[in-house]
Amino acid sequence: MMMLSEQYRTIVLPPHAEALRQEVRDFLQETLGDYPSTKRMESWMGFDAGFTRKLAGRGWIGMTWPKEYGGHGKDAFSRYVLVEELLAFGAPVLAHWTADRQSGPLILHYGTEEQKQRHLPAICRGESFFCIGMSEPDSGSDLAAARTRAVKVDGGWVMNGTKLWTTNAHRCQWMIALVRTSDHDKKHKGLSQFIVDLHAPGVTIRPIRDLAGESHFNEVVFQDVFLPDDSLIGAEGDGWGQVLAELALERSGPERYLSSAALMTELLRMAGTNPGARASATVGALLAEMVVLRQMSLSIAGQLEAGQSPNVEAACVKDLGTLLEQRLPEVAHELFEELPSVQGGSDYARVLAYITQVTPSFSLRGGTREILRGIIAKGVGLGS
Numbered sequence: 193m194m195m196l197s198e199q200y201r202t203i204v205l206p207p208h209a210e211a212l213r214q215e216v217r218d219f220l221q222e223t224l225g226d227y228p229s230t231k232r233m234e235s236w237m238g239f240d241a242g243f244t245r246k247l248a249g250r251g252w253i254g255m256t257w258p259k260e261y262g263g264h265g266k267d268a269f270s271r272y273v274l275v276e277e278l279l280a281f282g283a284p285v286l287a288h289w290t291a292d293r294q295s296g297p298l299i300l301h302y303g304t305e306e307q308k309q310r311h312l313p314a315i316c317r318g319e320s321f322f323c324i325g326m327s328e329p330d331s332g333s334d335l336a337a338a339r340t341r342a343v344k345v346d347g348g349w350v351m352n353g354t355k356l357w358t359t360n361a362h363r364c365q366w367m368i369a370l371v372r373t374s375d376h377d378k379k380h381k382g383l384s385q386f387i388v389d390l391h392a393p394g395v396t397i398r399p400i401r402d403l404a405g406e407s408h409f410n411e412v413v414f415q416d417v418f419l420p421d422d423s424l425i426g427a428e429g430d431g432w433g434q435v436l437a438e439l440a441l442e443r444s445g446p447e448r449y450l451s452s453a454a455l456m457t458e459l460l461r462m463a464g465t466n467p468g469a470r471a472s473a474t475v476g477a478l479l480a481e482m483v484v485l486r487q488m489s490l491s492i493a494g495q496l497e498a499g500q501s502p503n504v505e506a507a508c509v510k511d512l513g514t515l516l517e518q519r520l521p522e523v524a525h526e527l528f529e530e531l532p533s534v535q536g537g538s539d540y541a542r543v544l545a546y547i548t549q550v551t552p553s554f555s556l557r558g559g560t561r562e563i564l565r566g567i568i569a570k571g572v573g574l575g576s
Contacts, residue, residue, distance in 0.1 A: 203490040209269040216277040219250065224283060232282025233454035233543045236447050237408050239363060240284035248318030253292050257300055261308050262316030268497040272446070272490065279450035286360055291315045294441040295322035295368050302426035302434055307387065311366070325355035325369035325388070325412060326435065334563065335435060336379040340371045342386065342419060349386070349419040354411060357556065361410040362397050364390055370431050383431035386423045393417070402553065437501055443558045444492040444506035448513035449485040451554065452520050455547045458540045462528050474527050481516050485509060504571030507564040514554045514561065521548040
């Protein structure tokens with residue numbers, strides 16, 4: 193049985209990565225110094241294409257990618273510091289988030305030279321936005337149950353089907369979609385990934401409004417959408433293995449415990465510099481959990497830097513981070529007994545209201561709790 197504790201090595205950030213931290217903080221103060229807490233609460237779901245272009249101008253999108261594709265050849269630890277500071281501040285990074293976090297690395301690892309040259313420099317310039325098409329109606333996080341199908345034709349493929357809960361699809365030019373390209377007795381087989389032009393004929397995008405009144409999620413319908421041969425990423429039928437590598441990138445980052453950073457900031461402000469015993473103990477316990485999650489997430493960054501694929505470890509970070517963030521609004525409400533307020537009221541009340549409404553989605557995005565725990569169980573030898 194694998195001992196997960198052995199995988200979470202203590203990571204000390206190298207000096208060059210820590211030196212970047214102050215540079216990022218100065219940039220954020222200069223660029224977003226008057227950004228209100230009621231916008232910071234959106235965390236990485238905040239969209240601002242102009243801000244993304246400013247980050248690109250500093251070389252902070254695709255910063256770990258090779259220079260020949262528009263990147264800057266930095267290590268995973270530098271990127272970790274950047275992401276940590278952006279999240280802690282509540283910067284609006286959604287425009288480039290998915291492309292920088294997983295779509296670009298997927299293309300870099302599995303794509304053709306033509307695909308790399310076409311897409312990666314544009315991502316690094318903050319001009320090209322990607323979303324991911326994995327989940328489908330009636331399948332939840334069982335990605336292998338995909339029914340969206342691509343059929344081979346002369347010069348390419350024709351795709352039909354539906355993807356659901358696709359974050360930011362209504363603002364993106366491209367989707368990397370997991371689709372079925374052949375039938376197989378094992379549902380994990382016969383799956384492939386394609387780069388799909390979301391402005392192509394036959395693509396319909398319908399926003400899904402959430403409890404907070406926002407429309408980050410979407411339903412994307414494909415009706416006889418033609419995909420040129422050069423849309424296929426990797427080999428036909430290798431989609432499942434590629435998706436597993438991609439999901440490790442999606443699940444392991446600091447966004448899995450810093451999506452509610454704005455509420456934690458408000459908690460600290462309410463507690464003040466001389467908190468009572470109850471506030472001190474409560475906030476201290478929450479911060480201790482965040483410190484542990486940070487170290488776990490950092491250790492995964494170390495594994496990625498070493499070229500490893502920490503799928504099980506990433507599932508642990510995502511599950512534990514979601515538990516903390518979904519508990520945070522309840523703790524905040526009980527601690528200061530201030531009612532959440534959607535409109536009006538203090539910043540604390542408004543941030544509390546927003547986080548309360550959006551936290552149910554945290555155990556959906558990146559894989560449901562049940563799917564993640566199945567991955568973890570198998571990883572430690574408890575499942576077949």
